[in-house]
Amino acid sequence: METQDWLILKTLFQTKNITKAAQTLFLSQPAITHRLRHMEEEFGVIIVQRASKGIHFTPQGEHLAKAADTMLIQFRQLKDELLNMEHEVTGTLRLGSAHVFTKHRLPGLLKTFKNEYPNVEFKVTTSRSKDIFGLLYKQDIQVGFIRGASSWNDEKHLLFDEAICIASKEPFAIQDLPHLPRIDYQTDPAIQALIDNWWRETFPLPPLISMDVDRVDICKEMIVNGLGYAFLPDILVDDDDNLHRYIITNKSGKPILRQTWMIYQKAALETNVVHAFVNCVKAIDFKTFFIK
Numbered sequence: 001m002e003t004q005d006w007l008i009l010k011t012l013f014q015t016k017n018i019t020k021a022a023q024t025l026f027l028s029q030p031a032i033t034h035r036l037r038h039m040e041e042e043f044g045v046i047i048v049q050r051a052s053k054g055i056h057f058t059p060q061g062e063h064l065a066k067a068a069d070t071m072l073i074q075f076r077q078l079k080d081e082l083l084n085m086e087h088e089v090t091g092t093l094r095l096g097s098a099h100v101f102t103k104h105r106l107p108g109l110l111k112t113f114k115n116e117y118p119n120v121e122f123k124v125t126t127s128r129s130k131d132i133f134g135l136l137y138k139q140d141i142q143v144g145f146i147r148g149a150s151s152w153n154d155e156k157h158l159l160f161d162e163a164i165c166i167a168s169k170e171p172f173a174i175q176d177l178p179h180l181p182r183i184d185y186q187t188d189p190a191i192q193a194l195i196d197n198w199w200r201e202t203f204p205l206p207p208l209i210s211m212d213v214d215r216v217d218i219c220k221e222m223i224v225n226g227l228g229y230a231f232l233p234d235i236l237v238d239d240d241d242n243l244h245r246y247i248i249t250n251k252s253g254k255p256i257l258r259q260t261w262m263i264y265q266k267a268a269l270e271t272n273v274v275h276a277f278v279n280c281v282k283a284i285d286f287k288t289f290f291i292k
Contacts, residue, residue: 001039001042001071003072003075004035005035005038005039006067006068006071006072006075007025007068007072008021008025008027008032008035008036009039009047009061009064009065009068010065010068010069010072011024011025012032012036012048012055012057012065013057013062013065013066013068015054016054016055016056016057017054017055018032018033018054018055036048039064043060043064045058045060045061046058046060046061047060047061047064048061069138073138073139076094076139077139079091088119088272089117089119089120089272089273089276090117090119090120090272090273091119091120091121091271091272091273092120092121092122092123092273093120093121093122093123093142093143093273093274093277094123094125094140094141094142094143095122095123095124095125095141095142095143095144095145096124096125096126096127096131096132096135096136096140096141096143096144096145097124097125097126097127097132097144097145098126098127098128098129098132098145098146098147098260099126099127099128099215099216099217100147100216100233100235100236101145101147101260102124102126102145103217104235104236105145105159105260105286106124106145109280109281109284110122110124112280112284113276113277113280116276116280117273117276120273120277125140125141128186128188129146129147129148129188130188130189132144132145132146132263133146133152133263136152136263136264136265139265142264142265142268142271142274143262143263143264143268143274143277143278143281144262144263144264145159145260145261145262145263146260146261146263147188147191147233147258147259147260147261148188148189148190148191148258148259152261152263154263154264154265154266155263155264155265155266155269156261156262156263156264157261157262157263157278157281157282158259158260158261159260159261159262159281159286160259160260160286160287161257161258161259161260162233162234162235162257162258162260163233163234163247163248163255163256163257163258164191164194164195164231164232164233164234164247164248164255164256164257164258165231165232165233165234165237165245165246165247165248166229166230166231166232166245166246166248167220167223167229167230167231167232167236167237167241167243167244167245168180168223168228168229168230168243168244168245169223169224169225169226169242169243169244170226170244171244172229172244172246174202174246177203177207177229178203178205178206178207178208179208180208180228180229181208181209181210181211181227181228181229182207182208182209182210182228182229182230183209183210183211183212183213183219183222183223183227183228183229183230184209184211184212184213184219184230185212185213185214185215185216185218185219185230186212186213186214186215187216191258194256194258195231195248198248198250198256201251210227210228211227211228216232216233216236217236219232220232220236220237220241223243224241224243231248232245233258234247260286262278262281262282264278
């Protein structure tokens with residue numbers, strides 16, 4: 001079994017479709033079919049059975065697919081250990097990052113680190129914050145950047161906090177919000193709870209939600225085109241957008257803040273590249289180093 005074989009099994013088990021697996025892995029369908037046949041010959045069992053709407057794993061195939069995660073983790077750990085023996089900062093750094101952090105902060109951070117350690121490559125997975133936890137637990141990534149309150153019970157470092165604002169193309173009065181079209185987007189439960197609590201404390205009426213989109217950048221485009229207002233992280237609202245904004249506050253008059261964290265497992269620091277990267281991130285003042 002080659003490393004790619006385990007990756008094929010893992011991807012096929014997730015997609016249950018050879019075409020989708022081929023697209024994900026940038027392989028041809030015949031190549032995947034060939035590798036499947038080779039694995040079946042090697043183990044002497046039928047791994048998958050074709051069906052009209054995809055494929056089905058046999059019990060033996062399912063057992064192999066579930067072992068793929070463990071085998072891939074062991075391979076990555078072995079590779080990291082070998083690289084560490086050289087006492088150099090090299091190899092591939094696996095990162096998971098929330099969408100907004102990926103767009104506004106991560107490129108400058110990776111450039112800074114790459115300038116100091118040119119032999120390091122990056123594999124970045126962009127996902128929602130709640131999914132970053134799972135990627136870390138499975139060791140698919142080594143370091144994660146998440147937004148919202150952190151319940152991570154291993155190593156974590158607060159990078160910065162930011163205010164939440166109401167943004168609109170047109171001027172607005174706070175008391176009129178329940179009667180104006182609001183645009184919502186899928187966000188972390190923790191931040192949604194902060195917004196919902198603020199609304200309940202401010203208005204006796206429910207919001208007039210006219211649109212619900214799946215991403216915050218799409219939400220912003222709707223606002224820029226005058227289709228309604230929304231609650232956005234202040235980092236997303238630039239002066240060039242020509243938007244009107246209002247920072248929401250708690251009962252004490254303090255801005256309601258959203259935090260961004262770096263999270264990782266302490267054991268990962270034994271890898272040179274992770275140790276160097278974590279130290280690099282901790283040395284940066286994110287509030288002054290990066291420009292929106």
